[in-house]
Amino acid sequence: MYIDPEYLKETSEKRSLDKTDQEIVQKALQDGVETVWERLAKQQPQCGFGQLGICCNRCVMGPCRIDPFGGEPKRAVCGATRDLIAARNILDDLATGAAAHSDHGREVIEVLLETAEGKSRGYRIMDVDKLKAVAGEYGIETQGKKKAAIAKALALAMLEEFGTVKNRIQLIQRAPDKTREMWKRIGITPRSVDREIVEAMHRVHMGVGADYANILLHALRTSLSDGWGGSMMATEGSDILFGTPAPTTTHANLGVLKKDAVNIVLHGHNPILSEMMVLAAEDAALKKLAKEKGARGINLAGMCCTGNELLMRHGIPIAGNELDQELAIATGSVEVMVIDYQCIFPSLTDTAKCYHTQVVSTSEKSKIPGATHLECHPESALDTAREIVKLAVENFPHRDLQRVRIPEKPMKMMAGFSEEAVRSALGGSYKPLIDAIVAGKIRGAVGIVGCNNPKVQQDYGHITLGKELIKRDILVVETGCAAIASGKAGLLLPEAAGLAGDGLRSVCEALKVPPVLHMGSCVDCSRILMLAANIAKELNVGIEDLPLGGAAPEWYSQKAISIGAYFVASGVFTVLDIPPKIFGSPEVVNLLTAGLNGLVNAAFAVEPDPVKAADLLEEVIEKKRQGLGI
Amino acid sequence: MNTVMVRPEKCIGCRHCEIACAVEHSISKTLLGVISEDPTPKPRLHVEVGPGLLTFPNRCRHCDPAPCLQVCPTAALCRDVQTDSVIVDYPKCIACGACAMVCPFGIIQFDKTWQIAVDRQVNTKCDHCIDRQREGRIPACVEACKTGALAFGDINELVRTSRSDFTFKVLSAPQTEVELPEIPANIRAFRNIMKKITAIGILRD
Numbered sequence: 001m002y003i004d005p006e007y008l009k010e011t012s013e014k015r016s017l018d019k020t021d022q023e024i025v026q027k028a029l030q031d032g033v034e035t036v037w038e039r040l041a042k043q044q045p046q047c048g049f050g051q052l053g054i055c056c057n058r059c060v061m062g063p064c065r066i067d068p069f070g071g072e073p074k075r076a077v078c079g080a081t082r083d084l085i086a087a088r089n090i091l092d093d094l095a096t097g098a099a100a101h102s103d104h105g106r107e108v109i110e111v112l113l114e115t116a117e118g119k120s121r122g123y124r125i126m127d128v129d130k131l132k133a134v135a136g137e138y139g140i141e142t143q144g145k146k147k148a149a150i151a152k153a154l155a156l157a158m159l160e161e162f163g164t165v166k167n168r169i170q171l172i173q174r175a176p177d178k179t180r181e182m183w184k185r186i187g188i189t190p191r192s193v194d195r196e197i198v199e200a201m202h203r204v205h206m207g208v209g210a211d212y213a214n215i216l217l218h219a220l221r222t223s224l225s226d227g228w229g230g231s232m233m234a235t236e237g238s239d240i241l242f243g244t245p246a247p248t249t250t251h252a253n254l255g256v257l258k259k260d261a262v263n264i265v266l267h268g269h270n271p272i273l274s275e276m277m278v279l280a281a282e283d284a285a286l287k288k289l290a291k292e293k294g295a296r297g298i299n300l301a302g303m304c305c306t307g308n309e310l311l312m313r314h315g316i317p318i319a320g321n322e323l324d325q326e327l328a329i330a331t332g333s334v335e336v337m338v339i340d341y342q343c344i345f346p347s348l349t350d351t352a353k354c355y356h357t358q359v360v361s362t363s364e365k366s367k368i369p370g371a372t373h374l375e376c377h378p379e380s381a382l383d384t385a386r387e388i389v390k391l392a393v394e395n396f397p398h399r400d401l402q403r404v405r406i407p408e409k410p411m412k413m414m415a416g417f418s419e420e421a422v423r424s425a426l427g428g429s430y431k432p433l434i435d436a437i438v439a440g441k442i443r444g445a446v447g448i449v450g451c452n453n454p455k456v457q458q459d460y461g462h463i464t465l466g467k468e469l470i471k472r473d474i475l476v477v478e479t480g481c482a483a484i485a486s487g488k489a490g491l492l493l494p495e496a497a498g499l500a501g502d503g504l505r506s507v508c509e510a511l512k513v514p515p516v517l518h519m520g521s522c523v524d525c526s527r528i529l530m531l532a533a534n535i536a537k538e539l540n541v542g543i544e545d546l547p548l549g550g551a552a553p554e555w556y557s558q559k560a561i562s563i564g565a566y567f568v569a570s571g572v573f574t575v576l577d578i579p580p581k582i583f584g585s586p587e588v589v590n591l592l593t594a595g596l597n598g599l600v601n602a603a604f605a606v607e608p609d610p611v612k613a614a615d616l617l618e619e620v621i622e623k624k625r626q627g628l629g630i
Numbered sequence: 631m632n633t634v635m636v637r638p639e640k641c642i643g644c645r646h647c648e649i650a651c652a653v654e655h656s657i658s659k660t661l662l663g664v665i666s667e668d669p670t671p672k673p674r675l676h677v678e679v680g681p682g683l684l685t686f687p688n689r690c691r692h693c694d695p696a697p698c699l700q701v702c703p704t705a706a707l708c709r710d711v712q713t714d715s716v717i718v719d720y721p722k723c724i725a726c727g728a729c730a731m732v733c734p735f736g737i738i739q740f741d742k743t744w745q746i747a748v749d750r751q752v753n754t755k756c757d758h759c760i761d762r763q764r765e766g767r768i769p770a771c772v773e774a775c776k777t778g779a780l781a782f783g784d785i786n787e788l789v790r791t792s793r794s795d796f797t798f799k800v801l802s803a804p805q806t807e808v809e810l811p812e813i814p815a816n817i818r819a820f821r822n823i824m825k826k827i828t829a830i831g832i833l834r835d
Contacts, residue, residue: 014832037832044833045677045685048642048777052820067777068817069640456831578827583820608826 001032016458018488020253020407021320021327027405028330033354035326036345040454052584053086059206068584078206086585087212088204090561091219093581095200097562098222100342101523102193102230103365104270106162108237111272113155114378115241116148122276122382125151126243130420134236138170151240158233162194169193169229171236175533178542179571183224186599188217188569190225197222212588213595220569220600227566232526238309242275245312245418245520247425247513251410252487254324256317257333259406260296262396264389265319265328266310267303268340269521273362273376273385274306277338278314280385286393293396298389303328304343305480305521311415312520320488321459321481322452322556326351332403336392340376341366343451343557356398360388413487414494415518417477419530422519425511430535437547438630441503444547444621445475447528448482448516449563450555453578456608459485461553461577464610466491470515472618473501474549477531480522481554491516525563529570539628544571544601547624549617551575553610568602573620577608631714632763634772634780635788636687639811641677641779643685648673650774654759657744669742674756675771676737682825683833687780689771690737690756692716698729698738698755706753715758720746723753 008029012022015037028035049055049065056076057063064076066085075081080088114120125131125147132142135150138157142150161169169190172180183189190196200222202208203215239245257263264281266274280286281298290298302310302318303325310316319328322343328334329348334357337348341363345351349359349370359371362384367373372391374384417425426432436442446469452458462485466476470491478486486492491499497508500515508515519527532543539546550567552560555578567574582588596603607613649661656664656671664671675689696716699707706722707729709715720743730738730753740751759769767773772782781788795810802808813821827833 040832044679045643045645045683047644048685049644052642052817065644065776068642068814069777069811070814071778073776454831455827455833460830577830579820579823583816583823586814586816589816589819606823608823608830 001030003029014457015454016323017460017463018253018458020255020409020488021324021458023407024254024327024330024405028327031330031354031403033326033330033351034347035351036323036454039347049584051579051581053089053581053588054082054584056080056085056088058088058204066584080210083212083585083587084210084215086582086588087215090580090582090588091200091215091222092204093558094219094561094565095197095222097558097560098226098230099197100559101226101234101562102162102197104342104523105230105232105234105237106159107270107272108234108241109155109158111378112151112237112241113159116151116155118148120378121380122279123241123378125240127240130236130244131240134240137173158237161192161229161233164192164195167191169225171232172224172228174530175228175570176536176542179533179536179544182542182544182571182600183569186217188221188224190221190229193225193229196225212585213591216588216591220565223562223565224569226562227526227529227570231523232529234523235520235526238271239418242271243313244420245416246421247414248311248315248416249412249414250311250315251317252320252413252484253407253411254319254328254331255407255410256301256319257328257331257406258296258299259333259404261299262290262293262295262297262392263299263301263334264392265301265303265334265337266306267325267337268344269305269342269523270340270363271306271309272378273340273381274310274338276381276385277388278310278316279382280389283386283389286386286389289390290393290396293393295393295396298393303337304484305523306340308480308483308521308524312418312518312524313416315415317410318484318487321484323454323458329355329357331406332400333406335395335399336360336388338362338388339366339368339371342559344368355403356395356400358391358395360391411488411490413490413492413518414514415483415487415492417513417517417519419519419527419534422517422531423534425513430538434535434538436503436507440630441473441507442475443473443503443618444549444625445477446549446551446617447525447567447572448476448478448551448553449480449522449525449528450552450560451481451557453554453556455578456554459488459554461610462486463489463491465551465553465613466516467499468611468614469617470496470500470504472614473503474618474621475504476516477519477528478516479519479524479528483518483520486516487518492518522559522563529566532570532572541628542571545624545628546571547621547628548572549574549620551613551617553577553613564604568596568604569600571600571602573602573605573617575605575607575613575616577606577610577613579606631785632783633692633714633785633788634689634769634782635785636689637779637781637811638684638686639813640777641685641687642777643677643679645677646774646776647675647687647771647780648677650770651675651756654762654770655743655754667744669744671743672739672741672754674739674754682821682828684821687771688735688737690716690758691735692758693734697732697734701728701732703728710758710760713758713760713763715760715763717757717760718753718755720752721748725751725753729753
């Protein structure tokens with residue numbers, strides 16, 4: 001389709017920051033493929049009641065809404081005020097996000113159990129040291145015991161974190177005493193993962209209290225059961241099964257797709273199947289078949305957090321973040337896109353229909369009409385993975401070469417900075433980092449996390465904020481889409497230290513690490529918590545005392561609400577760019593952006609301008625430094 | 631003269647008015663009924679997006695004299711004197727589009743409607759809900775609006791508020807910031823944020 005080149009250029013630049021993404025945005029426009037940006041435009045205007053959080057669609061006395069300008073109606077049919085409605089809505093969203101992370105965690109631990117019991121095929125316990133260390137935390141005897149026995153006991157103990165009998169989460173003990181005391185004081189110590197989420201669902205029912213602050217406190221408690229519970233189990237369980245990440249070098253952006261190889265994109269969040277895909281892609285018979293079909297090999301590329309899991313542990317290149325899922329297909333070069341769950345556009349199979357791409361769904365929880373469903377079960381996952389690779393290889397001849405365009409240059413990047421890897425890069429102790437912070441070479445650290453959102457130019461928020469912070473000698477640690485954005489932009493290279501301030505640059509150069517550290521997938525925000533906890537413990541303070549910040553510059557997901565909330569509840573000031581759906585209630589806004597300071601020594605802020613967001617973060621970091629007397 | 635006055639500063643883009651309009655112009659007059667009707671009734675006013683993601687419900691002003699009515703070659707457009715409304719005599723409409731060319735507000739649209747037995751598109755612009763007005767009820771869009779962005783009544787009564795707002799602004803001491811009608815601080819904050827977002831995304835002005 002002919003489209004005015006000026007329009008193409010301008011539109012692609014508006015949509016995405018990265019040049020390779022812009023190239024494929026233009027191709028998608030020329031090919032007439034509907035993408036997330038077209039759908040956003042068609043949704044304008046978006047409902048103000050919804051955006052302000054003062055629409056309640058829970059029961060059938062409603063749906064109800066409140067006049068945001070102070071007129072009537074002031075109350076829902078049940079009598080709920082704008083404050084109660086906004087608070088219930090945000091709790092509901094947060095619980096959804098916590099559930100998504102935690103259910104992912106549960107599945108990993110279930111695979112650990114089945115592996116320990118010898119019921120799974122293809123899975124092995126890769127990190128025995130970590131298995132023993134975590135088992136030790138749970139009071140499991142490891143001396144003289146076989147790893148399978150330890151793993152079974154640990155998996156059962158971890159699955160109990162979801163239950164209600166024990167009524168406490170073991171991993172919470174990893175937080176510094178002072179921080180845990182703070183939680184206890186205000187009554188937000190989480191009791192179990194499922195319990196907090198179920199209770200959240202209970203509390204959003206009509207007639208379960210009317211105090212918005214009480215609802216928001218439960219939201220914090222639920223988020224803590226995610227960050228220090230469900231997500232942390234997802235991280236630890238995956239490390240035990242698949243190995244704890246160590247620094248590795250790989251490539252990012254759509255240029256990692258190959259012109260002459262079978263391209264399989266692994267998209268979603270859970271590494272359970274994709275780990276088997278890594279094994280299956282090495283299968284000699286399948287490699288031979290690929291050659292027979294005219295391909296030079298089988299190329300695995302990651303997408304979103306499944307991609308992050310794989311690149312952290314195996315250095316598998318990553319094709320992009322959330323808004324790249326349609327663009328990858330629009331390169332015309334993807335034989336199969338394998339999906340597990342979360343952040344997968346429901347329209348993806350329609351996008352795939354524009355090319356030869358087949359979408360393969362693998363989770364019983366996440367089926368899409370039009371996809372080939374090959375369900376992943378631990379006992380047969382390796383066979384399923386081989387079947388998927390075969391499907392992709394056989395699809396290779398269907399690729400229409402006339403419609404293939406792959407960007408030229410993948411960007412080199414470094415990843416694999418697990419908490420253990422950071423510690424080891426520092427020589428085994430946090431002391432050098434603490435010394436650099438005390439000396440002021442590094443002013444503090446900020447975790448940039450979260451998604452893409454088509455309302456913001458793709459990656460603009462992440463990259464502008466990241467660059468702004470390192471320039472101010474603030475170390476940046478990242479997960480999720482934010483980390484992939486930085487990979488594409490070249491910030492995950494030791495050479496990027498040249499963009500940092502003198503202090504941070506000297507530290508990065510000495511350690512040969514980038515100024516922005518890729519710490520993993522979105523459940524791996526738990527690694528950021530552990531980093532903070534271990535530094536706080538070494539200083540004998542709480543996390544809330546440390547010169548830290550958090551930011552979700554392009555967030556869209558309920559999971560990001562949960563992450564933001566457990567950062568704040570753990571004492572880390574956090575900036576969002578897109579306003580959460582609370583602005584219809586001045587009271588809720590006030591509690592979350594100011595009132596929380598008195599409870600957890602941290603709060604949220606909303607600031608779309610990344611430079612101003614950096615100002616806010618720097619201000620808090622300097623204040624906390626003063627508090628520590630440094 | 632009764633009219634629908636729009637206060638754009640109070641519009642939040644929920645599109646309740648659009649849905650209520652479509653329901654009002656259906657056979658069943660119910661939301662669930664509308665879904666299965668053929669032709670599907672469509673809204674006759676439109677909530678449009680402007681700078682900074684602010685929204686404006688654009689609707690027929692029922693002008694007098696009305697340019698559309700003046701140019702209509704078949705006299706399909708006529709005035710309902712009782713309600714001061716410009717209405718369409720559907721069978722007479724030849725869908726020539728002349729009315730749409732001269733409409734200063736761009737609100738004329740052509741569509742099939744159950745209100746004419748013939749299977750063709752006609753001018754289905756806002757009819758000012760004259761059926762409702764004759765029953766002493768206000769237009770459906772106004773009834774649906776929960777923020778006060780749409781108000782129905784005598785034009786001189788409705789402009790009185792705007793007039794006093796203006797008077798207040800003019801007579802306030804210079805340098806003082808007067809905002810009328812007063813927008814709550816939280817809503818102002820939200821709008822400022824959304825304006826910034828338009829600067830860094832695709833929803834640019």
